[in-house]
């Protein structure tokens with residue numbers, strides 16, 4: 001089966017006064033229809049810039065400097081803005097962490113959702129409102145039909161975020177790129193949205209790129225996971241194998257710093273040090289300065305080790321559990 005999305009050796013850089021920020025450095029992955037891919041990593045690892053690259057929304061001083069993004073066979077790198085905008089409206093949807101970026105403050109929720117419906121096909125006003133109300137119900141907004149006449153400022157932050165998610169679902173996109181979409185929501189609503197996303201992927205074949213800090217959410221939602229560090233993918237694979245038995249010391253460190261793995265009263269095992277500046281990375285493995293397994297070999301670029309559908313970029317990967 002050919003992939004819906006095929007990303008090859010993507011490099012996205014920001015040309016700042018301080019120098020070139022290499023936010024995405026050689027990212028490759030593919031995504032099948034109906035597949036859910038989790039993209040995880042610490043703050044500043046390049047998750048959002050990867051997401052923005054996919055949907056053609058990297059703004060100056062940033063740009064995609066090389067690589068390829070094929071969506072259903074069509075190359076998106078270098079595609080004219082207008083064509084990209086059409087794709088984003090119809091076949092690719094996105095949800096951002098900040099719903100203020102998506103919602104228009106001067107239109108009611110119903111007006112903007114109806115606009116989104118009618119921009120992509122004929123629908124009577126009544127049919128558009130009906131679809132909007134049904135979609136809001138799917139993301140856990142009670143009494144949705146009555147709330148269509150409210151303005152965004154009348155909703156809580158969590159409710160606005162659910163409206164943004166519902167708007168992304170409206171016209172059945174083939175790909176959704178969601179950047180920390182449920183981080184601000186409480187746990188029960190989050191669970192409902194995750195269930196809705198899974199259903200969507202399974203029943204409609206929608207593919208999902210789910211960007212999150214939250215390994216727990218990703219492990220319950222995603223089929224596969226990409227672990228990013230300093231703009232690169234350091235490990236990827238099926239979500240349960242990768243998170244149960246990580247091979248990259250960085251993935252291990254992320255898992256060890258989860259509150260759930262510490263006993264009450266015990267200190268969390270934070271990864272020592274902090275993420276490096278992407279302005280001037282020394283050669284070799286970018287994680288080496290923080291890595292318990294690092295030695296002299298790590299001053300050279302780590303190899304891609306591929307075993308059984310799993311990739312790890314490391315000189316000293318952890319052993320595969322027997």
Ligand SMILES: Nc1ncnc2c1ncn2[C@@H]1O[C@H](COP(=O)(O)OP(=O)(O)OP(=O)(O)O)[C@@H](O)[C@H]1O
Nearest residue numbers: 014016021023042043044045046047048049050278
């Ligand atoms: N407009 C910009 N100008 C310069 N550098 C930028 C710009 N946007 C992002 N970057 C840099 O790109 C790198 C990756 O940022 P990105 O936002 O993708 O991280 P992230 O993994 O999404 O982090 P978080 O978890 O905090 O959202 C960071 O070093 C960031 O400083």
Ligand SMILES: [Mg+2]
Nearest residue numbers: 047048049179
């Ligand atoms: Mg981000």
